[in-house]
Amino acid sequence: MIRDSADAVVVGGGVVGCSIAYHLARRGAKVVLVERDTLGSQSTGRCAGGVRRQFSSAANVVMQQLSVQLLAGLEAETGVDPEFRHIGYLFVLTSDSQVADFRGMLPMWHETGVTDARWLEPREVRELAPLVQGDDILGGTFCPSDGIASPHAVTLAYSGAARKLGVRLLEGVEVEGIGHDGARVHSVRTTAGEISTSAVFNCAGAWASRIGAMAGIDVPVEPYPRNIFVTDAMPEVSRRHPMTIDFATSFYFHPEGDGLLFGMGMRDEKPSYSTDVDWGVLDAMAEVIDRRAPRLGTAGIQTAWAGLYEMTPDHQPILGPVDGLAGFWCACGFSGHGFQQAPAVGYLLAQWFSGEQPQIPLDIFAHRRFATGKVEPETNVV
Template sequence: MESADVVIAGGGIMGCALAYQLARRKVDVVLLERETLGSQSTGKCAGGVRQQFSTEPNVRLQRMSVKMLEAFEQDTGHPADFHQIGYLFLFTQPQQVEDFRHNMDMWHRVGLTEARWVDPAEAAKMVPILNVDDVIGCTFCPTDGIASPNDVTSGYVSAARGLGARLKERVEVTGIDVASGRVQGVRTSAGDIATRMIVNCAGAWAASIGRLAGLEIPVLPYRRHIAVTGTFPALPRTTPMTVDFRTSLYFHPEGDGVLIGMSDRAEPSGFVTDVNWEFL
């Protein structure tokens, strides 16, 4: 029977990053992905990298992530296509401004001192296509930006395998053996693996993996829509990731065009992945 110190369930960017970090620390690790590596949520995301969060742990974690992306090519030998074009949040309601005043105080306290307030006039200069008639305030952090989910995932995969990690595609976790409250092994579509630890990196499918071990994990999947335009010269390539906080609509440069995304907050959770053209 195959064995490992750690088994990782899920081969998106989180699972592949963890496999690399464990392998570089000499941990014997096996990663299992039921489809292909980076093909699910990771392969469909907008690639945003931000530190402007409302909770201190998230801000501290993302500050570490930015440092890792800045050193990614040096550490792994592969590019991350990381562009620190910044994140610009637009606020149209007084309560949003009040909430982010508290956030700004916290950001500065934990070291994110480059984050700052931007007035509507400056926002219009930063993003000339904006209509700022109803904007009453903005926050901007220049060290935020965008990275390539595919490049980062591929870099972690190659580096992890180079360090001896076993990353397996089209292998599904079908069961988790637990005795006396401890993991004893993992059952898969390709055979059993003896291990004392499994890390759930299944993202939107995390709840399903949890149930295999008798746990209820409060993670629900929601559909997100992304559209990419053709050539769009009115938006310079240095334009920041811009987010309308009220509607959740966001956009950023993508190639010669623009990537635009938004979620339907009225839509219930589910694994629907087709396009809702009526919503768009």
């Protein structure tokens, strides 16, 4: 049984919890991380690894700039290579409104430092991404310095470095309750005993609403299953083929091993905690694949898995302390972008926790936005 105390307890050992635990410890905090399964085994270990800066909300672009910077220095900092392959990110656009929206975002991307993002004419889209087809393509945006990194490597980097700084990483231990007196947090109850603490970080991914409920806080995060398929070897496709997103349908693919990894959100998806592979999704995708990347449709499937998106109503994460219960912090609701946001989120929340002003304003991500209605939805959601 644990009889312990900590400056902060991190609930959840995905990439977000590991990044936060590391950054808090780096600033001298005594931290315990509690993971009911194994580190990185849930959404983190099932994600597509995409790292991009082409968001609609300037706050996300700025945050991603910081994440990319931190990923660039991660090996020097922790000894683990995040395997960031800069194959670029391509959004394929097929309607006038998408063209207007993305053309409108380009100046904002450039102003916030994403200077290599550029507009592509339909011919350039096809040249850059030879698998892509369709007379309906009206253009695209491309950022060559975006790409794919390894969720396992980044989680290992942060968890290993956290451990070296003295963080206790408890695996196979579940958080069952948050102790508080109505005004502030005083403890966390786990299956291995109680930990005294005045701060809890809710990094429970798709299960974040359950941790919120333990503290009497409504955390509006819903789980949505997403499937990933990986094709058999496709040696004819360059391993430098960009991560490509058909924005209208959210169908995306990128090179993975010797094949291609692909997936797509479904229009009629419903919240669920199921992570069984839904092979019916392949049938539903067939028409889109035939139209947009027909060669992909001719390949066999090597493997598939499913994981959970953790969606908020405005598709923005919930970051920082919540009003009404001192010591209850959120870092959840990443709505499908949490892998790439984890480095910056850990860094910024540790700054905040240490009493500093986070170097990037996090106001639009505050939990209170759901009460005030002051929301700025992210629209570039895949």
